[in-house]
Amino acid sequence: MGSQSDWQTMHHAATLLEQLGVAHETRIVSAHRTPRRMIDYAETAKSRGIRVIIAGAGGAAHLPGMTASLTDLPVLGVPVESAALKGQDSLLSIVQMPAGVPVGTLAIGRAGAVNAGLLAASILALSDPKLAARLAAYRKRQTAEVAQHPAHAPAHGAPGAGAH
Secondary structure, X not given: OOOHHHHHHHHHHHHHHHHOOOOOOOOOOOOOOOXXXXXXXXXXXXXXOOOOEEEEEOOOOOHHHXXXXXXXXXXXXXXXXXXXXXXXXXXXXHHOOOOOOOOEEXXXXXXXXXXXXXXXXXXXXXXXXXXXXXXXXXXXXXXXXXXXXXXXXXXXXXXXXXXX
16 A cells, blocks of 8 residues: 555455455555655565555555556556545546556445455455355355345335335
């Protein structure tokens, strides 16, 4: 992530990866304030065994794109919600990568972080049958947790209510 304040969003990705038993690391790597750290991180990621990078950033959100320019690993960008523009600035920054430097761009904020974790796990599960089984079980539990009817509503609607 680009800064400590991004952890408020990015911890959702880490939590999801922990739930699925996916080894991961978390780092603060700013494209603007720690560019040498960013370059070192991106250039050594593959040799250190990293297979997918989730990069969350707010504001100008250069971290995902700059990271993608320095590695051939898949990079998933999470736009972090900003105070001024509610993350739209981050989303537009990440999604406008030029042809040849791909960044998979997720939704703004918590949903994007959770989905980045799921997408990273899905990518890794292509070559890890045990992870694929854990991911399938997670999705099955998620489906089972969805209520069929809203709380405090009759199961079949009010008598004579017409079409459902």
